[in-house]
């Protein structure tokens with residue numbers, strides 16, 4: 001017998017109360033973990049983007065295109081290694097609710113610039129060769145059950161009409177954070193069609209993607225590009241890919257902040273619940289703690305008993321909560337893959353779960369411990385009987 | 386007897402409680418010697434300060450002034466932490482309501498004070514077995530307090546009080562919650578502790594029958610001590 005076994009048995013004296021408190025902690029950690037995962041999913045695009053690649057777009061708005069002639073001018077600027085370009089296509093497959101990102105890009109330079117899209121050399125070559133070819137991420141392909149060689153028709157919104165594409169490659173992401181739900185096709189196909197149907201929309205790129213010889217030159221090159229097109233018909237705005245992605249996320253920042261707030265509120269609520277449990281527990285045991293003090297047990301023993309019991313409850317709830325977070329995130333992920341292409345429970349989230357549980361366990365025991373320690377032994381003993 | 390130094394020596398002890406702005410004097414200038422191996426009963430009306438005096442002797446409360454020397458130590462000079470350590474090896478407590486820990490078995494309750502010592506698991510087991518033998522409860526050591534009668538619980542409490550082999554035992558109405566037969570049993574056990582093990586016992590009681598077992602009876606009234614002779618009862 002030692003103080004730890006006493007602590008353990010104390011924890012199970014009111015089985016229902018302990019069970020309900022652990023359950024509360026479990027649900028709080030589960031909710032907290034999922035909310036944190038939503039937040040990191042929100043920033044996944046930023047996470048995955050690179051600080052050594054630049055994006056050049058119209059300084060007025062992303063919806064205004066830039067002349068294709070800018071490509072060669074950008075290429076001449078010192079520090080620029082690769083220039084690729086593309087258009088946001090904005091098409092959908094069969095039904096509008098089947099949303100996924102789809103772009104027209106210059107295939108060769110694009111794949112060179114984005115080595116995180118991993119393709120076999122044969123598929124790469126097949127994609128570059130076929131004007132109507134497209135590549136798609138592994139997740140997207142399995143979502144719709146496409147096979148190599150299949151013809152897939154997208155309905156255009158920005159570029160009206162039915163567009164037929166042939167699946168030439170299936171890429172997988174090099175990193176956990178690489179989006180595997182994208183649909184990428186040949187810019188030439190788009191441009192040729194535009195030349196025939198709406199000539200004024202031909203030879204225009206929505207954005208340029210630029211690879212640098214040296215990441216440290218990012219800001220110098222950005223300034224230089226924008227200076228080159230100053231006072232031209234279409235002025236540019238160049239920033240790192242990270243800043244560009246962050247710009248998208250910042251439009252929805254209020255939602256992220258709200259989710260963040262809710263995730264902490266959940267923790268504060270469970271803190272109040274556990275604190276209440278510990279306060280009840282400690283009040284009931286004032287007499288027993290006084291007996292222990294009478295026998296010579298000190299402040300630290302009493303504190304150990306209360307903190308230990310509280311942490312036992314919160315850590316048990318935390319462990320179960322973490323275990324449940326993974327299957328819950330999986331269900332979430334498949335239900336929301338259109339909104340959150342990257343949705344997985346990060347190690348950081350697990351750490352935050354554990355830290356929260358420790359903080360809750362400690363915070364909940366401070367006042368009960370303070371009271372139990374400071375009650376005079378003689379007064380505590382009076383509480384019995 | 387006269388040449389032997391008393392084990393408890395109390396001099397000019399004062400204790401009062403404060404209730405708001407009001408000061409309630411409880412003990413007024415108590416001076417008392419208790420010889421080693423004595424069985425002393427402390428009687429007096431309710432609210433006269435018996436428990437207060439007992440708590441001071443046992444080192445779980447602080448006096449306003451005066452000295453309490455026990456053995457060679459003036460416990461009024463000890464800090465709270467020193468007092469806790471002192472209690473763990475010098476005093477055994479017996480309470481009216483037994484005060485056992487309900488989630489621990491009889492064995493574990495008796496073992497509890499020993500967890501503060503450096504004894505090995507095996508040594509602790511020996512001590513606990515011996516203490517339970519003294520109170521004649523070896524066959525109930527795996528029972529929880531809720532599975533024992535009041536008298537049996539009090540015997541476990543006595544085993545817990547003696548397991549660290551303290552020189553002094555304090556008992557606050559140890560038979561107050563027991564029927565006559567169980568009370569007799571507990572008092573007999575306490576007598577044995579004095580005669581066979583040489584313990585010094587200070588017992589607060591309302592029961593004249595209990596007091597009769599003691600060698601000396603002190604009477605506390607309105608904070609002042611008087612002596613009774615056995616025959617007065």
Ligand SMILES: Nc1ncnc2c1ncn2[C@@H]1O[C@H](COP(=O)(O)OP(=O)(O)OP(=O)(O)O)[C@@H](O)[C@H]1O
Nearest residue numbers: 379402403404411430431432433434435436437438
């Ligand atoms: N913490 C306290 N605060 C204020 N007054 C107290 C406190 N503890 C005890 N008293 C008062 O001190 C006096 C003595 O109390 P004590 O418990 O020592 O009496 P007692 O002789 O043991 O009585 P009883 O026989 O009823 O147990 C009482 O008047 C009591 O109200």
Ligand SMILES: [Mg+2]
Nearest residue numbers: 435436437557
């Ligand atoms: Mg009393």
